[in-house]
Amino acid sequence: MGWSQKIFLNGFSPFRLFGILTTAYMKIRKITINNLRNHSHTEMEFADGINIISGLNGAGKTTVLEAITICALSKSFLAMPESAIIKSGTDGYYIASEAISDLGIPYKISVGFTKGKRKLIKSSLGDSLLPKEIIGEMPVSVLSPDYKSITFGSPGDRRNFIDKILSQVSRRYIEEAISLKKCLKQRNRILQIARKDVNFDMSLIDPWTEILIKTGAEIVSRRHRFIKEFQPLFEKYYKDVSGGREEVSLTYLPDHISLGPGSEVADVQSLIGQYKTAQGEVEKSELRRGTTLFGPQKDELRIDINGGIAKEYASQGQHKSLLISLKSAEFNYLFEKKQECPIILLDDVFSELDSQRSAKVLELLNSKFAQAFVTVTDPEKLKDCIDSSIPSKYFLIENGCVVNQY
Amino acid sequence: MQYTSEAIEKMVEIFSALPTIGRKTAQRLTFYLLREPADFSRNFADTLIDLKEKVHYCSKCFNYTENDPCPICSSAKRDNKIICVVEEPNDVLAIEKTSEFFGYYHVLHGVLNPLDGVTPEDLKVKELLQRIDHTEEVILALNSSVEGEATTQYLSRLIKPLGIKVSRIASGIPIGSSLEFSDEATLSRAMECRIAI
Ligand SMILES: Nc1ncnc2c1ncn2[C@@H]1O[C@H](COP(=O)(O)OP(=O)(O)O)[C@@H](O)[C@H]1O
Numbered sequence: 384m385g386w387s388q389k390i391f392l393n394g395f396s397p398f399r400l401f402g403i404l405t406t407a408y409m410k411i412r413k414i415t416i417n418n419l420r421n422h423s424h425t426e427m428e429f430a431d432g433i434n435i436i437s438g439l440n441g442a443g444k445t446t447v448l449e450a451i452t453i454c455a456l457s458k459s460f461l462a463m464p465e466s467a468i469i470k471s472g473t474d475g476y477y478i479a480s481e482a483i484s485d486l487g488i489p490y491k492i493s494v495g496f497t498k499g500k501r502k503l504i505k506s507s508l509g510d511s512l513l514p515k516e517i518i519g520e521m522p523v524s525v526l527s528p529d530y531k532s533i534t535f536g537s538p539g540d541r542r543n544f545i546d547k548i549l550s551q552v553s554r555r556y557i558e559e560a561i562s563l564k565k566c567l568k569q570r571n572r573i574l575q576i577a578r579k580d581v582n583f584d585m586s587l588i589d590p591w592t593e594i595l596i597k598t599g600a601e602i603v604s605r606r607h608r609f610i611k612e613f614q615p616l617f618e619k620y621y622k623d624v625s626g627g628r629e630e631v632s633l634t635y636l637p638d639h640i641s642l643g644p645g646s647e648v649a650d651v652q653s654l655i656g657q658y659k660t661a662q663g664e665v666e667k668s669e670l671r672r673g674t675t676l677f678g679p680q681k682d683e684l685r686i687d688i689n690g691g692i693a694k695e696y697a698s699q700g701q702h703k704s705l706l707i708s709l710k711s712a713e714f715n716y717l718f719e720k721k722q723e724c725p726i727i728l729l730d731d732v733f734s735e736l737d738s739q740r741s742a743k744v745l746e747l748l749n750s751k752f753a754q755a756f757v758t759v760t761d762p763e764k765l766k767d768c769i770d771s772s773i774p775s776k777y778f779l780i781e782n783g784c785v786v787n788q789y
Numbered sequence: 790m791q792y793t794s795e796a797i798e799k800m801v802e803i804f805s806a807l808p809t810i811g812r813k814t815a816q817r818l819t820f821y822l823l824r825e826p827a828d829f830s831r832n833f834a835d836t837l838i839d840l841k842e843k844v845h846y847c848s849k850c851f852n853y854t855e856n857d858p859c860p861i862c863s864s865a866k867r868d869n870k871i872i873c874v875v876e877e878p879n880d881v882l883a884i885e886k887t888s889e890f891f892g893y894y895h896v897l898h899g900v901l902n903p904l905d906g907v908t909p910e911d912l913k914v915k916e917l918l919q920r921i922d923h924t925e926e927v928i929l930a931l932n933s934s935v936e937g938e939a940t941t942q943y944l945s946r947l948i949k950p951l952g953i954k955v956s957r958i959a960s961g962i963p964i965g966s967s968l969e970f971s972d973e974a975t976l977s978r979a980m981e982c983r984i985a986i
Pocket residue numbers: 419420421422438439440441442443444445446447467468469470471758
């Protein structure tokens with residue numbers, strides 16, 4: 384059975400008919416990578432299905448995935464300063480890719496970054512774009528061992544996980560998050576000034592407090608709604624991956640806010656009220672310490688397994704299962720919310736997983752007809768696991784160059 | 790870089806000190822001036838000097854003007870009960886172009902920005918408070934940046950207790966654009982700021 388027939392029979396019509404939304408697919412056809420890490424100039428043409436990128440450690444496989452996320456999210460999925468990923472000895476990187484939607488509409492995007500300059504983003508939507516104008520145009524879902532930090536790491540890593548998903552779904556969310564960041568910087572600055580100056584006019588703090596509270600409430604209400612929708616997906620995938628042996632749950636714990644049990648939506652006005660109370664409580668300490676002590680920058684997402692906090696309770700294997708379930712849920716959340724199939728990026732995932740967990744990840748690859756990019760050290764192991772009806776392409780990378788493809 | 794003339798070097802320096810102009814553009818402009826007839830440069834230089842000598846702030850609204858008060862402030866046709874507060878002189882031009890606003894303006898020359906050290910004393914805030922006793926409404930038309938927003942909050946807290954109506958400009962869908970093609974953030978804000986009919 385052909386690729387498109389299969390999509391159709393599975394109920395995912397590749398067309399948007401009569402304005403009725405059905406799932407859209409975006410496929411990356413081509414990428415050009417200039418001066419990114421060990422790649423000087425790489426051009427690749429991709430298959431619409433699964434692209435397997437193999438090579439030794441340090442060959443430059445992950446870099447290809449980074450280039451794709453730079454096109455999709457305006458920056459690499461690895462948290463790194465921009466200057467560290469520019470090929471050493473050069474001034475800047477340039478990535479360009481061409482994608483096409485299932486309607487045949489092309490989408491071109493290029494991102495260039497030169498040391499000491501503003502990032503230059505161009506796409507079919509226009510020249511000189513801001514990151515927020517391209518994030519979400521080409522949704523991606525990345526699974527990498529690097530994301531262990533979601534279950535292992537600090538609350539900030541988990542907030543990051545939520546923010547990355549919501550940013551791809553809602554431009555309003557990106558704007559609120561940017562405002563929050565700017566407002567916190569300004570507010571902390573003014574608290575520092577106030578701390579040192581006995582005659583300081585305290586009314587100068589109020590406008591920043593007001594913005595923090597308003598923006599904070601918008602963010603919390605959206606995070607809360609997100610977790611409510613995300614949780615059932617996560618639980619379902621965890622059961623699937625683990626064979627249903629363990630109980631897991633997600634609890635959103637916004638700082639200084641109590642959300643009524645079971646409430647589906649958090650009313651922004653009530654959140655604002657709670658923040659105002661919180662601000663009264665922390666006011667003195669804020670002035671003493673010269674920093675903001677309440678707000679969504681302190682939220683936590685608690686992941687429980689068998690009644691204990693995952694960070695402390697989970698075994699190595701359970702951490703892996705949690706990560707796969709979180710990421711599978713992310714993929715499906717984006718799929719449903721955007722009515723668009725995210726591009727899947729798997730970085731060196733299979734070397735870390737046992738066969739049972741690998742099978743679950745492969746299921747995801749084989750089921751939704753998403754375009755996928757997979758890096759592996761040994762492509763042979765993967766070959767037999769991929770549905771032969773899915774168009775696939777293999778690339779062998781050495782020293783930042785594609786040396787073989789078939 | 791080594792130029793064949795000190796004058797060229799100086800000109801390039803000056804041009805590249807301007808915002809958005811890099812060294813390359815500065816060079817292009819300099820060589821352009823050299824190619825043009827001498828009249829052009831003379832005119833250019835005179836205009837430059839006039840600009841700084843003749844233009845100053847209007848003592849009422851702090852927009853740029855050659856005559857004090859400025860043409861807007863001295864117009865008898867305008868409604869002295871309404872003052873529209875903007876960040877920069879540019880914003881006055883933008884609102885004037887609409888031909889729909891007939892009150893007076895007040896230019897703040899910036900917005901609050903603790904990180905850049907901008908406090909109310911650096912803005913024309915005191916001057917605003919001094920001129921609004923007979924005003925009925927103050928419209929805050931600042932940009933929607935976080936800093937613009939904070940300044941809006943700050944000013945409204947100062948002005949409201951004086952019994953003056955304070956309003957702000959709405960943010961929403963541009964006229965003539967269809968809902969379908971509005972960006973989602975704008976649409977969601979417009980929803981939030983909906984008005985009863
Ligand atoms: N800024 C840089 N300039 C040049 N080479 C770099 C830079 N950053 C990393 N590298 C090199 O590029 C390679 C990175 O490749 P990577 O894509 O992570 O490899 P793989 O995923 O195949 O193991 C490594 O060999 C690394 O040493």
